[in-house]
Amino acid sequence: MINIGVIGYGYWGPNLVRNFIEVPGVQVSMVSDFSLERLNKVQERYPKIRVTTNSHDLFADPQIDAIAIATPVSSHFDLALAALKAGKHVLVEKPMTPSSEQAMRLIDEAKRRNLVLMVDHTFVYTGAVQKMRELVANQGLGDIYYYDSVRVNLGLFQHDVNVIWDLAVHDLSMMDYVLQAHPYAVSATGMSHIAGEPENIAYLTLFFAGNLMAHIHVNWLAPVKVRRTLIGGNQKMIVFDDLEPSEKLKVYDKGITLNGSSENLYKMLIGYRTGDMWAPKLEMTEALRVEAQHFISCIEHGKQPITDGEAGLRVVRILEAATESLKKQGRLIELDLAEVAA
Amino acid sequence: MINIGVIGYGYWGPNLVRNFIEVPGVQVSMVSDFSLERLNKVQERYPKIRVTTNSHDLFADPQIDAIAIATPVSSHFDLALAALKAGKHVLVEKPMTPSSEQAMRLIDEAKRRNLVLMVDHTFVYTGAVQKMRELVANQGLGDIYYYDSVRVNLGLFQHDVNVIWDLAVHDLSMMDYVLQAHPYAVSATGMSHIAGEPENIAYLTLFFAGNLMAHIHVNWLAPVKVRRTLIGGNQKMIVFDDLEPSEKLKVYDKGITLNGSSENLYKMLIGYRTGDMWAPKLEMTEALRVEAQHFISCIEHGKQPITDGEAGLRVVRILEAATESLKKQGRLIELDLAEVAA
Amino acid sequence: MINIGVIGYGYWGPNLVRNFIEVPGVQVSMVSDFSLERLNKVQERYPKIRVTTNSHDLFADPQIDAIAIATPVSSHFDLALAALKAGKHVLVEKPMTPSSEQAMRLIDEAKRRNLVLMVDHTFVYTGAVQKMRELVANQGLGDIYYYDSVRVNLGLFQHDVNVIWDLAVHDLSMMDYVLQAHPYAVSATGMSHIAGEPENIAYLTLFFAGNLMAHIHVNWLAPVKVRRTLIGGNQKMIVFDDLEPSEKLKVYDKGITLNGSSENLYKMLIGYRTGDMWAPKLEMTEALRVEAQHFISCIEHGKQPITDGEAGLRVVRILEAATESLKKQGRLIELDLAEVAA
Amino acid sequence: MINIGVIGYGYWGPNLVRNFIEVPGVQVSMVSDFSLERLNKVQERYPKIRVTTNSHDLFADPQIDAIAIATPVSSHFDLALAALKAGKHVLVEKPMTPSSEQAMRLIDEAKRRNLVLMVDHTFVYTGAVQKMRELVANQGLGDIYYYDSVRVNLGLFQHDVNVIWDLAVHDLSMMDYVLQAHPYAVSATGMSHIAGEPENIAYLTLFFAGNLMAHIHVNWLAPVKVRRTLIGGNQKMIVFDDLEPSEKLKVYDKGITLNGSSENLYKMLIGYRTGDMWAPKLEMTEALRVEAQHFISCIEHGKQPITDGEAGLRVVRILEAATESLKKQGRLIELDLAEVAA
Numbered sequence A, B, C, D: 001m002i003n004i005g006v007i008g009y010g011y012w013g014p015n016l017v018r019n020f021i022e023v024p025g026v027q028v029s030m031v032s033d034f035s036l037e038r039l040n041k042v043q044e045r046y047p048k049i050r051v052t053t054n055s056h057d058l059f060a061d062p063q064i065d066a067i068a069i070a071t072p073v074s075s076h077f078d079l080a081l082a083a084l085k086a087g088k089h090v091l092v093e094k095p096m097t098p099s100s101e102q103a104m105r106l107i108d109e110a111k112r113r114n115l116v117l118m119v120d121h122t123f124v125y126t127g128a129v130q131k132m133r134e135l136v137a138n139q140g141l142g143d144i145y146y147y148d149s150v151r152v153n154l155g156l157f158q159h160d161v162n163v164i165w166d167l168a169v170h171d172l173s174m175m176d177y178v179l180q181a182h183p184y185a186v187s188a189t190g191m192s193h194i195a196g197e198p199e200n201i202a203y204l205t206l207f208f209a210g211n212l213m214a215h216i217h218v219n220w221l222a223p224v225k226v227r228r229t230l231i232g233g234n235q236k237m238i239v240f241d242d243l244e245p246s247e248k249l250k251v252y253d254k255g256i257t258l259n260g261s262s263e264n265l266y267k268m269l270i271g272y273r274t275g276d277m278w279a280p281k282l283e284m285t286e287a288l289r290v291e292a293q294h295f296i297s298c299i300e301h302g303k304q305p306i307t308d309g310e311a312g313l314r315v316v317r318i319l320e321a322a323t324e325s326l327k328k329q330g331r332l333i334e335l336d337l338a339e340v341a342a
Helices: A013-021 A036-045 A056-060 A073-085 A100-113 A127-137 A163-179 A287-301 A309-327 A337-341 B013-021 B036-045 B056-060 B073-085 B100-113 B127-137 B163-179 B287-301 B309-327 B337-341 C013-021 C036-045 C056-060 C073-085 C100-113 C127-137 C163-179 C287-301 C309-327 C337-341 D013-021 D036-045 D056-060 D073-085 D100-113 D127-137 D163-179 D287-301 D309-327 D337-341
Strands: A002-007 A026-032 A050-052 A066-069 A089-093 A117-120 A144-154 A185-191 A201-207 A213-219 A221-233 A237-241 A249-259 A269-279 B002-007 B026-032 B050-052 B066-069 B089-093 B117-120 B144-154 B185-191 B201-207 B213-219 B221-233 B237-241 B249-259 B269-279 C002-007 C026-032 C050-052 C066-069 C089-093 C117-120 C144-154 C185-191 C201-207 C213-219 C221-233 C237-241 C249-259 C269-279 D002-007 D026-032 D050-052 D066-069 D089-093 D117-120 D144-154 D185-191 D201-207 D213-219 D221-233 D237-241 D249-259 D269-279
Touching: A002 A013, A002 A287, A013 A026, A013 A036, A013 A287, A026 A056, A036 A050, A056 A073, A066 A073, A073 A089, A073 A100, A089 A100, A089 A287, A100 A117, A100 A309, A117 A287, A117 A309, A127 A163, A127 A221, A127 A237, A127 A249, A144 A163, A144 B213, A144 B221, A144 B249, A163 A185, A163 A201, A163 A213, A163 A221, A163 A309, A185 A309, A185 B185, A185 B213, A201 A309, A201 B201, A213 B144, A213 B185, A213 B213, A221 B144, A221 B221, A221 B237, A221 B249, A237 B221, A249 B144, A249 B221, A309 A337, B002 B013, B002 B287, B013 B026, B013 B036, B013 B287, B026 B056, B036 B050, B036 D036, B056 B073, B066 B073, B073 B089, B073 B100, B089 B100, B089 B287, B100 B117, B100 B309, B117 B287, B117 B309, B127 B163, B127 B221, B127 B237, B127 B249, B144 B163, B163 B185, B163 B201, B163 B213, B163 B221, B163 B309, B185 B309, B201 B309, B309 B337, C002 C013, C002 C287, C013 C026, C013 C036, C013 C287, C026 C056, C036 C050, C056 C073, C066 C073, C073 C089, C073 C100, C089 C100, C089 C287, C100 C117, C100 C309, C117 C287, C117 C309, C127 C163, C127 C221, C127 C237, C127 C249, C144 C163, C144 D213, C144 D221, C144 D249, C163 C185, C163 C201, C163 C213, C163 C221, C163 C309, C185 C309, C185 D185, C185 D213, C201 C309, C201 D201, C213 D144, C213 D185, C213 D213, C221 D144, C221 D221, C221 D237, C221 D249, C237 D221, C249 D144, C249 D221, C309 C337, D002 D013, D002 D287, D013 D026, D013 D036, D013 D287, D026 D056, D036 D050, D056 D073, D066 D073, D073 D089, D073 D100, D089 D100, D089 D287, D100 D117, D100 D309, D117 D287, D117 D309, D127 D163, D127 D221, D127 D237, D127 D249, D144 D163, D163 D185, D163 D201, D163 D213, D163 D221, D163 D309, D185 D309, D201 D309, D309 D337
Parallel strands: A002 A026, A002 A066, A026 A050, A066 A089, A089 A117, A144 A213, B002 B026, B002 B066, B026 B050, B066 B089, B089 B117, B144 B213, C002 C026, C002 C066, C026 C050, C066 C089, C089 C117, C144 C213, D002 D026, D002 D066, D026 D050, D066 D089, D089 D117, D144 D213
Antiparallel strands: A144 A221, A185 A201, A201 A213, A221 A237, A237 A249, A249 A269, A269 D269, B144 B221, B185 B201, B201 B213, B221 B237, B237 B249, B249 B269, B269 C269, C144 C221, C185 C201, C201 C213, C221 C237, C237 C249, C249 C269, D144 D221, D185 D201, D201 D213, D221 D237, D237 D249, D249 D269
16 A cells, blocks of 8 residues: 655645545555645545645655655656655656756755656656657657647746746656657747736747757647647658647658659659648546656656656756756757766 | 739739639739649630749740749749839739848839739738728727737648748738837747757747737647737737637727826736727728739839838848747847838 | 425435425425335435325325426326315426326316416526526517537436437427427337337427427437537527536627618528637526525425426427437327417 | 530639539530630630520530530520520539429429439539438438538629528538428518618528528628538437538437336436547539539430439428518528428
8 A cells, every 4th residue: 555645735736635545455544735725625525634834744654655746846856856855756846847957956855765757747757748759659650850838828827937837848748758869959939018017928849859859839828729639650641639639649651752852852853742640549637647647657667757757857957958058049058968868 | 904914823923813814804824833733724724824834934025024933932033023123013922932131132122113012911811801900900909019920730741841931921921011110139939849950949029129029939830729928008909810710800999098197116006907898890801802902902003012112121031030049049130121111 | 494305316316305495494304205215315314304105195184385307207297186175286207297198187186276387397407407598588589590419328228108208208398498489299200129118218299380390319329429409590509518628608709691672592502601609607596506595595485387287298298209300200290289388 | 426515604614614524425516605704714714615695506416415504594495495495414503493393394304304403502512412412311410300500701792692592502502402401481581781682691500390490601701711510410420511621521329318118208307428539531522613513414315414404493382482481581481392202
C-alpha cells in the first residue's frame, strides 16, 4: 500500500485525489490547502482523508510515501524541495518551476535521495499522444520535418504568467515526448494587448539539429477555440485535432516524391503522392488515471517516469528562453538541452 | 474604347483575357507568349485577338493603351519598364518585382509619365476582403490587436522562389489593404526540407506601431489545406475561412472587458464578453473582373489604383526582409514602409 | 418554502435533485428508489434529505408539496396518479405515459384537483429552443414550410421501447413547442435489425394543416452522431446543430422569390435570394434549472406550465400513432390533437 | 474508330462532347440542338464537328455508330427509340424515360436489335461509388442494414418534374449499383410549397427483402447544401460526404455485438464496438470520362453496361411509384423489380 498526500485542492487537486483513489494499492492519506472551504469539500466527499491547512503536516507524516503538488507555480520549488528532503516521492504540476535553476536543484535532490520526481505533463498520457509517439518511434511517418501546433481561444487571462507559460507548456511537453528530440534554439514573438498584463499572444519557433523545426501559436484572445497539431514527415503526416469528438488523430499517407539526381537540382522533379487517410482507434482511459498508475509503478519498481524531472526542466528551459526571445522581438536564444537530456 | 495587350498566356493570362473582354469599353488587341501552342489556344478561342511571340510588338503598337503582364516574376521589371517607356499603362502580376529597388524604379517611371501602374493583388478585389476592409475602416472591430493568417497545403513546390514569395504574398497584399497600416519590422523563420530547393515552410511576425502585430504561416508540405485568417479587435473579431463554400467571413461579437483602474493593475479584472455571430453576405463577382474594371476606371479617370505600385512595393519590401530574417533565424529586420506609403 | 420529493435516483434523478436544490425557496425533502446503493449516494452528498425505498412515504408526507418522477416510463402512470390523489403537484419524465389514455386520465385528475401537472420536456427549456420559438412566434422566418430533424448515433439500444419512444420524443416535444401547431396525421417507417428487439431505426413524417410538414429521422445504429434540425420558412431558415460547441443556432436570410401571377403558373419565375447568416447569442443556463424554476413558479402562481400535461399527451399520441404506422409500413394514421390542444 | 452523335448541347451535352473526344478510338461526328446559338459554340470550339438543328440527320447518317441523348426527359423516349430503330447504340440521360412502360419498350428494341442501351447514371462511375460497391460486394461491411441518403440545397426548382425525379434519381441510381438489391415497395411523403409547382421536398422509404431498408431525403428549399449517404452494416459503416474536398468516403469499424442466446431475448446483451476509421484513396478520374470509355467498350465487345436499360428502368419504376405514394401520403406502393432484374 502506497500512501499519497496531495497539496492544493483548487482546480486540479480534486482530479488528482479522484484518480489516485482508483489506483489499486494506493491510499490518499491527507490533503492540505489554505482554504477551509476547500478542505470541507474533501471531508464531505472523502470522510477518511485527513485534511490540514499546513503542508508541513504531510512532510512530517512518516506514513506518507509520496506527495502530489497542485499549487500555483510560484510555490512548486519550495514545496517539492521540502517533500524530497522529507524523503517523499514527488509529482509536481507543470510548469515544474518558475526557473530552470530551481528545476535542476530538484532533480539533484531527487537523484541524491533516490526518489521519484515526476512532472504532471498530463497530455503525454492521453491515447492520442501515446499513439503519436508510437507512430514517430516506429518510423511510421518517415523522417520528421516539422511539428506545428495551435492552441488558441478566448480567455482565461492569467495575471502572473504569460500565455507561453500557460498554454505553450502543453505543446512543449507533448512535443518533448513525441519527438524525443531537443531543440537547440528558440525564436519567439508576441505581445500584450492589455496594459500591465503579461503577453496574451505568442509565436514560438524551435530549431532542431538536421532539418526539423517546430512552431507553436498560443493566444488568449481568439474568437474561436483551436487545438490543432500538424506533424509532417517525409512519408506520412499527422493532424491531431483535440476538439474533434472522435477521430482526433488522422494519419495521411501523403507527401512528395523526388526524381532526379542531387547534382542536377534544377532538373529535380517534385511529385505529390496521396493515399489513404487513417484514424486509429485511441485508448480512451482518462490521462490522469494512466499517469497516476505510472507514478505509482515508478515508485514500486524504481523506474524513471517518462515525464521525469529532466523533461520538466527541458520544458521550463524553453519557456524561459522563449520569454526572453519574445522580449527581444524574435532574437534567437540558444538552449542547452542536450546536457539536460543526458 | 481602351485597348489592352496581354503578355504571358500560361496559368493566369487566360483569366486576364477572359475578364478584360467582359469589361464594357475594353478590347483585348494582342497577346504575346513564347509558346506557339499557347498562342494557338488564343486564336482558337478569340479569333479577333492578334498574337505574337515578341512582346515588343505590343510596346510598338500605338493603338494599345495598356499592358497586363502575367509572366514569371523575374521578367516583370524589364517588361513593365519597357511598357511604361512606350507610354502604356501597366497591370503587373504579383509579386511586383524581385527587388524593392526595381519596384521603386517602376513607380518613378509611371509617375513621371503620368501612367497608371497597378499590381495584380487579386484577393484585394474579393467580396470577403472588401468587407473586411469596410469593417476595419468603420471601426466595426474596435482597435485592431492582431492579424493572423494560415495558408498551407500540399504543393506546388516552386524552384525559383521560396514559399514566402509564393504564398505569403497573398496574405501580405490582403493585410496591406485591410489594415491600411504598415509594419516597421519583420522576424521570420523557416526551412527547406528538400536539399537545394527554396524554403517550403515559413512563419512571419510583423511588428506595427502601437500594440498591433501580424503573423503569417505558409507551408507547401501540409497534409490538409488551410486558408484561414483571424483578425482580433478589442470589440469584435473576424474569422475568414476561404475554403468554406459559403459564409466565408464570420464576425464574432466577442472580447474582453476590463474593470479597475490602470494604477492598480493587479486588481484589474478581465471579463469575457460573448454575443452574436454574424456572417455578412459577400459580393460574389469574380475578383479579377472587379479588378479589371478598376484598372480601366483608373485609366479613364486618372485615379490611383487601390493596389498601386506603392502597395506592390510595400509587399516586395516585406518579402525581401522576411527572406533575409529567415536566413538569420528570426533576426528582426526593419522596414521603411512609412516613406513608401507617403 | 416548497417541499419537493423525488422518485427515482438512477440516471436523471440526481440532476433533478441538484437543480431543485438551487432554486430559491425550494427544499428537496425526500428521495425514494428501490436501490439502497443509490439511496446511500443521496445521503453521502445530501445528508439532510430523507431517503426511502417506498415511494408511498412521499405521498403520505403532508409536508411534501410536489413530486418529481424519474423512473422507467412503465411506472409513470401509477406513480403520477398516486401523487395527484395525494394532492401533490407532479413533474413527470418524458414520455409522459406509455399510452394516451393514461395521459388523459392524469390530465383529468390534475384538473379536478387544481394541481400542476408538468412533463419534463427538458430541451424546451434550452436557450436554443427558446430562441427558435421566439423567431417562429415573431414571424421572423415568415410562413413555416417544414421542420426536419435528425437524431442518430451508435447506441444505447433500449429493450423495452423502440427508437421512436427513446429519441423522437425529444424532437416531438421541441417541435410541439416551437411550432405551436399540431399535426393531423403521421406516416412512419422503420425496422428492427436485431431479432426480438424493438425498432432501432425510424423515419416519421407529420402532416399539418396548410403546407407545413415535419420529418424526424432517428437511429441507434449510425456511425456518426448527428443532432440537427432544419426549419424552413418562406423568408428565413434555421439550422440548429446541437453538437456545435458554439453558434448552435444559425439563421439564414435565404429563400425563394416568386415573380408572375398565380393565374399563369407556368410562367412563374422562381428566383433565389441569399443574405446574411446570423447566429444569435443563446442563453446558457442549464435547461433543467430553468425548468425547475418554471415548475415552482407554476405552483406558486397557479400557472399552466409550457410543457403541461396536454403537451405530454400530444407527444404520447404521436408516439403511439407513429409506432402503429411503422408496423403498417407507412400507413397514414390520423391524430386528434386539435381536441387535445383545446 | 467509333463515331458518336450527340443530341442536345445545353447543360450536359458539352460535357459529353468534351469527354467522348478524349476517349481513344472515338470521334464525335455531329451535334444537334434546336438552338443555333448553342451550335455556334460547338463550331467555335470544335470546328471539325458537324452541327444540325434536326436530330434526324444523326439517325440518317450511316457513319454514326452511337448516339448520346442529353435533352429534357420528355423527349428521351422518342429520340432513343428513333436512334435504336436506325441501328445506333444509345446512351441516354437520366431519368431514362418519363414512364416505365417506355423504358421497357426501349429495352426490348435494343435487345431485338442487339444494340447497347446505356443510361447515364453518372455518379455510378465516380471513384467513391465504385469503392462503395467494392466494399459491399466484398462483404467489407458485413450484412447491410440500411442505406440513408440526404440531398438538399436551395434551388434549382424545376417546373416539369418534382424533386424526386430531379434529385432522388441520383441516389436511386447509386443505390441500385452499390447494393445490387431491389426494393419490393416504397412509401413516400412530400409537399409542394409553391402553388401550382411540383413537390419541392420529399422523403422516400424503400423496403427490401430481409432486414434491409433505405431512405432518401431530397429538398430544393434547404438553407444549407448536404450530400451525405450513410450505409450501415453489421460489421462496418460508411459515411460518404460528397461535399468534402478530400476524404469523401469514410469507413468506420463500428457496430454492435450480441451476447446471449436467441431463445432468451430479454437477456441478450447489446454491446458497442468502435475501432479505426479509414478513408480510402479514391480514383479521381472524371466520372463521365470513365463512363464514356465504358460505353465504347460495351459497344466494341458486345458487353452489357453496368448502368444498362434495366438499371434505368428500375430507377424509373421507383420514381413513378414514389410519386404515386407521395400523392397518397405515404401509402405503400409495391414494385416488381425482381422481374426487371431478371
